[in-house]
Amino acid sequence: MRFTFLGTGTSHGIPMIGCRCTVCTSADPKNKRRRCSLYVVAEGQHLVFDTPPDFRDQVLSFGVERVDAVFLTHPHADHIFGFDDVRRFSTLQDAHIPVHGSPETIRLMRKKFDYVDKPSYGFESVPRVRFTEQTGPVEVGNTRIIPLPVWHGQETIYGFRIDGDGKRIAYMPDCNAIPGETLALMEGLDAMILDGLRPEAHPTHFNIGQCVEQLARIGARRSFITHLTHSSDHHALQARLGAAVTVPWDGLKVEP
Numbered sequence: 001m002r003f004t005f006l007g008t009g010t011s012h013g014i015p016m017i018g019c020r021c022t023v024c025t026s027a028d029p030k031n032k033r034r035r036c037s038l039y040v041v042a043e044g045q046h047l048v049f050d051t052p053p054d055f056r057d058q059v060l061s062f063g064v065e066r067v068d069a070v071f072l073t074h075p076h077a078d079h080i081f082g083f084d085d086v087r088r089f090s091t092l093q094d095a096h097i098p099v100h101g102s103p104e105t106i107r108l109m110r111k112k113f114d115y116v117d118k119p120s121y122g123f124e125s126v127p128r129v130r131f132t133e134q135t136g137p138v139e140v141g142n143t144r145i146i147p148l149p150v151w152h153g154q155e156t157i158y159g160f161r162i163d164g165d166g167k168r169i170a171y172m173p174d175c176n177a178i179p180g181e182t183l184a185l186m187e188g189l190d191a192m193i194l195d196g197l198r199p200e201a202h203p204t205h206f207n208i209g210q211c212v213e214q215l216a217r218i219g220a221r222r223s224f225i226t227h228l229t230h231s232s233d234h235h236a237l238q239a240r241l242g243a244a245v246t247v248p249w250d251g252l253k254v255e256p
């Protein structure tokens with residue numbers, strides 16, 4: 001199994017438009033964060049978790065070769081508004097791309113992307129996808145993707161556990177509380193990637209301190225923080241967190 005961080009930034013991305021802070025003006029590529037997405041290759045299957053507004057750039061920059069299935073954590077703008085670019089993969093692969101999410105996510109996707117699968121011309125002007133309401137484990141080839149319901153403010157959304165090639169990882173980019181039943185599904189993880197936003201408290205995200213606490217409680221072999229704001233310089237945050245938690249950067253590839 002190999003996974004690639006396609007994006008590790010909060011909804012604004014970093015640099016944030018119009019901000020002159022030291023992180024937003026930093027020349028360090030590790031301080032440039034696209035909106036959150038993860039690319040996982042396991043059992044020969046190529047899976048994408050969220051299609052943010054930066055999706056096209058992420059695909060071109062970090063070598064996304066194909067997409068066998070898309071999984072959506074939730075339909076917030078920073079996680080879905082690059083979705084139209086799935087069209088290139090449905091064209092290249094000459095196939096409908098399965099798109100999985102909670103019933104509520106899929107309901108809103110059908111509304112926001114009401115034009116997909118309705119070509120108005122004789123060429124591939126729209127993505128060909130197959131929306132699927134996911135309420136339990138889904139198999140893509142020999143990989144198994146298990147939804148992990150979590151709180152994100154007032155909403156219940158999904159993180160996902162991905163099992164394949166003898167490894168087990170979980171991805172939870174937006175979250176401020178993990179219910180007990182979900183924690184029970186997260187035992188024996190080789191890698192855990194969790195929302196840690198910023199140092200200060202937030203009504204819909206764990207802050208950095210809470211994220212570190214939760215990661216220790218989950219106890220994966222390797223722990224990663226994501227969905228970061230411009231409050232954190234990459235190297236300063238990594239120095240502060242030490243060896244227990246990795247601060248990823250866009251394009252980082254991990255073999256768990």
Ligand SMILES: [Zn+2]
Nearest residue numbers: 019021024230
């Ligand atoms: Zn800034």
Ligand SMILES: [Zn+2]
Nearest residue numbers: 074076152174
């Ligand atoms: Zn969100």
Ligand SMILES: [Zn+2]
Nearest residue numbers: 011076078174
């Ligand atoms: Zn988000």
